Amino acid sequence: MPSYRFLVTAIDAYGHINAALGFAEGLKAAGHEVYFAHHEKHRHLAVKRGFSFIPFPKTLSVADMGQAMNYWIALCGDEIRQEPLKRYLTMSVFERESLAGSVLYFTPLNNALNDIVNDENYKFDGIVGDLTAPFPFLYKNSIPWFPLTSLNPLVLYPKGPPPSSGYSVNSDPSNWDEFREAYAKAHAKITEATNACLDAAGLPNVRYNSARFVDNPQTVGFYHYPADLDYTECEPKEPNWHRVDAWVRQPDLDTEFVIPEKLQDKPGKVIYFSLGSIGSADLVIMKKLIAILAKSPHKFIISKGPRGDELELADNMWGENYVNQVAVVQKADLVITHGGNNTFMETLYYGKPMIVIPYFYDQFDNAQRVIDKKIGFRLNPYQIDEDYLLDCIEKIFNDKEMLDRVKAISHNMRTSNSFSEAIKMIEKHIEQSKSKL
Structure with a gap:
């Protein structure tokens, strides 16, 4: 099989960047040349x-996401800490307009990627992107492109519960339409603004769907979820999307994570706690959870997040604002997570049970899947019960059947050939494309 040159990119959000990097590792391992395009801050x-790096132009503004999140949570924290249906029914005009304002980044990013694709110095054979919306540059170039979705795959199952609802597949479907309507209304402005950009780009037949956050594949697209948890009971799924059981990225740092000296002589299991880059910026929730976990007989590795300097950890805890998560998860006995899909997949890949405290969007769906498949517990950020959380920790460590289920999922993810098959599918489509020239 010949070696091809790929452009790999993602929107400016760590979950999507990490997913794109993990998939790109598979392309490189298969002998292909990878160019990763993004803001200069992600060069490392x-x-x-071992990828080549293409920086976006400096004129492409880079928002201070930390400051933006702090501002958003300060203004909308009480709205965010609600169950999903109520949140979307009561979403403020400010938040709706803030979502729509993010579209200001859409056209400049599209233009930057279009310039890269058309640069004669590169001559890409394929494009792989985790972009969450249809981008005109993909449609206006002849290079084969392959979308990724690093989200919970409910977005690909129209007959399933509404994405981002956190509803079980076993829940009453008569309630689903109310959520869909509330969600659509809350996201109407961003949907209209994005579709206006597509109209302006001369693509009136290409539409953005805020409930799905994915593009329709030109040929094939790939989503990241283990076969044991996939929503097969909700089939059929959207056409041309193929599951990959695991494309977990390598740790960002080469050094092995060692349990800090502060915790080495302390009793109990090792528990990793992270609410992701957004959830951890909510100090109301972080401080409350840290106070509860301080009463646990176990020891905790804490990813403190962008406002970590404002957090005080207990004696049974060690943490930093950023930790080498993939390496930490491997050393943990349990993971308490927001349920972002990358952390969710990493936790399962390394065979760890979890407690999910979802903060927004598809995190609620992953949290409910944990319950439906009996591989952990769900605790909602708007209803944190101290006794329940501490009890869940102990129940997990004493539930051999649950631990065995998680280990079986891990084994199946690690032995699956779905990732190598995905790479072969991409190679085949590129080969077919070239044969038509």
Whole structure:
């Protein structure tokens, strides 16, 4: 099989960047040449993995996401800490307009990627992107492109519960339409704004769907979820999307994680706690959870997040604002997580049970899947019960059947050939495309 040159990119959000990097590792391992295009601040992530790096132009503004999240949570924290249906029914005009404002980044990013694709110095054979919306540059170039979705795959199952609802597949379907309507209304402005950009680009037949956050594949697209948890009971799924059981990225740092000296002589299991880059910026929730976990007989590795300097940890805890998560998860006995899909997949890949405290969007769906498949517990950020959380920790460590289920999922993810098959599918489509020239 010949070696091809790929452009790999993602929207500017760590979950999507990490997913794109993990998939790109598979392309490189198969002998292909990978160019990762993104903001200069992410160069080290590409270089560490042996990818070539293409920086976006400096004129492409980079928002201070930390400050933006702090501002958003300060203004909308009480709205965010609600169950999903109520949140979307009561979403403020400010938040709706803020979502729509993110579209200001859409056209400049599209233009930057279009310039890269058309640069004669590169001559890419394929494009792989975790972009969450249809981008005109993909449609206006002849290079084969392959979308990724690093989200919970409910977005690909129209007959399943509404994405981002956190509803069980076993829940009453008569309630689903109310959620869909509330969600659509809350996201109407961003949907209209994005579709206006597509109209302006001369693509009136290409539409953005805020409930799905994915593009329709030109040929094939790939989503990241283990076969044991996939929503087969909700089939059929959207056409041309193929599951990959695991494309978990390598750790961002080469050094092995060692349990800090502060915790080495302390009793109990090792528990990793992270609410992701967004959830951890909510100090109301972080402080409350840290106070509860301080009463546990176990020891905790804490990813403190962008406002970590404002957090005080207990004696049974060690943490930093950023930790080398993939390496930490491997040393943990349990993971308490927001349920973001990357952390969710990493936790399962390394065979760890979890407690999911979802903060927004598909995190609620992953949290409910944990319950439906009996591999952990769900605790909602708007209803944190101290006794329940501490009890869940102990129940997990004493539930051999649950631990065995998680280990079986891990084994199946590690032995699956779905990732190598995905790479072969991409190679085949590129080969067919070239044969038509």
